[in-house]
Amino acid sequence: MQIAVIGIGPGNPEQVTFEAVRSLNAADIVLIPRKGAEKADLAELRREICRRYLDNPATRIVEFDLPQRDARPDYRGAVADWHRAIAATYDALLDREAGPDSTVALLVWGDPSLYDSTLRILALMKADFALRVVPGITSLQALAARHAMPLNTVAGEVLITTGRRLREAPPEADTVAVMLDGDCAFRTLPAADWDIAWAAYLGMAAEIAVAGPLAEVGDRIRETRDAARAEHGWIMDTYVLRRREAG
């Protein structure tokens, strides 16, 4: 069995690569996870990608429910159990749906290398398979493109981190890319020291973006984010912070 883990970009079907389309059409089975009502739009993007690009009549689409992570306080323990539960779900699914010669495609949001545990989860599976990864455009690339900005300063470094970690300790890097932030962690920084380039729903019809000195646009980002989240029922946003004297 071969499993192809295919990066599909961060939400715009036009940002799916030729290699991804070719790999999709080479698959016998495409697995589409359903992650609960909040993420219904994300499953819909995967379906839309299949509608647009899948023209191999022999390829079957199999949708399945992903186990949910339990919300206990021991975060790392909960994640480890959750990953094991997903690996067991994949094992059962492939046992039922795939044969030893099948090629199975898993569509991963953005790129599988960035804040995505698919590759870690596959390593927990019991099944034997060859693994192939097809890279996709990440939300950070889409963000940098949206704001027409280079991610790094000249010869500078970029810290890629989460909202949770930004809240825990002030960063030392000139440029900080923040993902998975449920609560505007940039508010914990001294606003006068930073510029911010923020966007939500990158590549989708609902895309919104705000950029400027953090002291001037921080509140607007928070209000915009709250309103968008209330309107859509979910939000995915990301931002880059640049220390002001770093240029």
Ligand SMILES: C[S@@+](CC[C@H](N)C(=O)[O-])C[C@H]1O[C@@H](n2cnc3c(N)ncnc32)[C@H](O)[C@@H]1O
């Ligand atoms: C689980 S991570 C997956 C990242 C993905 N593997 C990638 O390459 O971009 C999800 C986070 O990525 C960011 N993200 C993904 N897609 C996005 C989009 N279309 N617009 C804004 N942020 C996005 C958000 O910070 C979100 O919380």
